[in-house]
Amino acid sequence: MSGARGVVAIAEAVRRGETTAEAETTAALDRLEGAGRAFNAVAALTPEAALEQARAVDRARASGQPLGPLAGVPMAHKDLVYRAGRACDCGSRIRAGFVPEVTSTALARLDAAGAVDLGTLHMAEFAMSPTGFNAHHGHGRNPWNPAHVCGGSSSGSGIAVGARAVPAALGTDTGGSIRHPAAACGVTGLKPTHGAVSLAGVMPLSATLDTVGPLALSARDAARIMDVIAGEDRADPTTAWAPPMAHEATLTGTLGGLTLARPRGYYDGDVDAAVEGALEEARATLAGLGAQIVETRAPDMAAPNAFAHLVIAVEAATLHRRWLEERPEDYADQVRARIEAGLAYPATRYAEALMRRGTVAAEWIDAVLGPADAAILPAFPVPVPTIAATTEGGPEAVAAIIGTLTRNTRAINYLGLPAVVFPVGASRDGLPIACQIVGRPWAEPLLLRIADAFQRVTAFHAAAPEVAPA
Amino acid sequence: MTERLPDPPPDDSPATARARARHGALISATMAAIDALPPLPPDAPLRSFEVLKAMRSREEGGR
Numbered sequence: 001m002s003g004a005r006g007v008v009a010i011a012e013a014v015r016r017g018e019t020t021a022e023a024e025t026t027a028a029l030d031r032l033e034g035a036g037r038a039f040n041a042v043a044a045l046t047p048e049a050a051l052e053q054a055r056a057v058d059r060a061r062a063s064g065q066p067l068g069p070l071a072g073v074p075m076a077h078k079d080l081v082y083r084a085g086r087a088c089d090c091g092s093r094i095r096a097g098f099v100p101e102v103t104s105t106a107l108a109r110l111d112a113a114g115a116v117d118l119g120t121l122h123m124a125e126f127a128m129s130p131t132g133f134n135a136h137h138g139h140g141r142n143p144w145n146p147a148h149v150c151g152g153s154s155s156g157s158g159i160a161v162g163a164r165a166v167p168a169a170l171g172t173d174t175g176g177s178i179r180h181p182a183a184a185c186g187v188t189g190l191k192p193t194h195g196a197v198s199l200a201g202v203m204p205l206s207a208t209l210d211t212v213g214p215l216a217l218s219a220r221d222a223a224r225i226m227d228v229i230a231g232e233d234r235a236d237p238t239t240a241w242a243p244p245m246a247h248e249a250t251l252t253g254t255l256g257g258l259t260l261a262r263p264r265g266y267y268d269g270d271v272d273a274a275v276e277g278a279l280e281e282a283r284a285t286l287a288g289l290g291a292q293i294v295e296t297r298a299p300d301m302a303a304p305n306a307f308a309h310l311v312i313a314v315e316a317a318t319l320h321r322r323w324l325e326e327r328p329e330d331y332a333d334q335v336r337a338r339i340e341a342g343l344a345y346p347a348t349r350y351a352e353a354l355m356r357r358g359t360v361a362a363e364w365i366d367a368v369l370g371p372a373d374a375a376i377l378p379a380f381p382v383p384v385p386t387i388a389a390t391t392e393g394g395p396e397a398v399a400a401i402i403g404t405l406t407r408n409t410r411a412i413n414y415l416g417l418p419a420v421v422f423p424v425g426a427s428r429d430g431l432p433i434a435c436q437i438v439g440r441p442w443a444e445p446l447l448l449r450i451a452d453a454f455q456r457v458t459a460f461h462a463a464a465p466e467v468a469p470a
Numbered sequence: 471m472t473e474r475l476p477d478p479p480p481d482d483s484p485a486t487a488r489a490r491a492r493h494g495a496l497i498s499a500t501m502a503a504i505d506a507l508p509p510l511p512p513d514a515p516l517r518s519f520e521v522l523k524a525m526r527s528r529e530e531g532g533r
Binding site for chain 2: 306343
């Protein structure tokens with residue numbers, strides 16, 4: 001049994017009887033207790049419930065019942081995805097001990113597909129940090145080097161998958177919170193189109209920008225999870241537009257006939273030479289697979305970035321207002337600061353941000369994609385920084401590095417577009433370098449097809465840190 | 471329709487006043503970035519993002 005086995009491999013091995021759900025679950029729980037806790041990925045494990053789920057899968061197989069596409073796959077999830085009766089702290093002191101009465105649609109769909117839920121994973125407080133910073137639970141540690149940030153806010157999800165403790169985890173992304181930990185920890189992360197995956201039963205940060213998606217060891221694994229969790233849900237009206245999408249079935253391994261854009265201008269900003277070198281090689285690999293690469297030019301990103309900040313701040317402040325008034329000391333300073341600014345924006349500006357969203361998104365698509373099917377951007381423009389670089393120094397220095405880390409991700413949520421992040425290289429100090437491929441609304445199958453084709457001919461996604469099991 | 475009107479004042483709760491005092495520079499920078507855009511037309515639809523998603527759903531996405 002390999003700790004580096006992915007979602008599809010485990011599900012197929014369980015189906016063939018080469019392993020059992022119980023064995024996979026027990027091994028994953030051990031890895032979370034070991035490397036998971038050592039790198040501060042774990043919020044709370046629920047081994048008894050997990051083993052009960054696993055044994056049910058094994059009984060179903062033994063009795064010849066059909067198994068779901070995720071049968072026996074052990075997963076754990078960001079600590080804001082609700083399961084009825086299970087504590088959900090949202091990485092915070094304020095919600096410590098909160099026990100939801102409902103199970104999220106995403107977890108219910110994973111349950112129905114046979115996945116095993118091991119428990120909850122740490123996250124940035126109320127999903128408000130791109131680095132994995134959490135003043136209450138401590139920093140998440142990068143499995144490639146614990147002195148470096150793990151990315152956030154789905155920090156535990158990135159760590160647990162990167163360390164090969166679990167083959168996949170759910171995260172949420174409001175400004176990059178799936179893509180940052182995927183990039184930092186060297187795994188594949190998919191931020192879906194807003195409305196592709198139900199938000200029902202997920203603690204919101206900013207309801208018009210929030211998305212739920214997978215972090216996994218490969219694009220194929222992410223595709224299988226998307227096939228399970230995506231689609232219309234009557235409990236979440238934003239999914240009403242979601243078309244039926246086949247993700248895994250579209251992974252052909254070829255990119256012939258596709259055009260990929262390399263947007264110049266804004267997305268060249270702050271790019272480190274090592275990152276650019278890795279992206280150059282990635283573009284060449286994609287071209288070798290049949291994609292035509294064309295250059296486009298990004299529009300002025302000042303307004304999209306401003307709108308993204310404003311919408312997150314206002315919507316978060318609306319949800320947090322009572323706590324901001326009554327328990328301000330229970331927030332970390334930097335988290336409270338990011339939320340409370342939302343109290344001071346005029347309502348007319350918030351409405352304007354929503355009213356302009358379609359126009360701004362159309363302009364971005366026309367400029368950045370143009371004739372292309374998707375655009376290739378750096379995930380982070382710089383190598384994964386150390387924790388010290390993101391916490392020490394004056395507020396301006398910290399704000400500068402945070403701004404650099406989020407400059408290529410934040411506006412994508414305001415634009416509502418899907419994006420996949422996956423490793424395409426390594427920095428001089430051995431940390432992953434990732435690219436981000438962004439598409440039009442509902443292009444998730446296409447994005448995963450591109451990432452999967454890349455991963456069929458490269459090994460960056462298969463490289464594991466030393467902490468991973470052999 | 472070429473000039474923006476002043477914004478209405480936000481509420482005057484203590485938390486809002488505190489937010490204005492602490493984050494004035496950030497708020498000003500954000501407003502300035504938006505001010506650089508031309509004013510909204512009076513018939514701008516609030517749900518235009520949903521319309522965009524619907525328009526682009528089947529013919530352009532998911533190839």
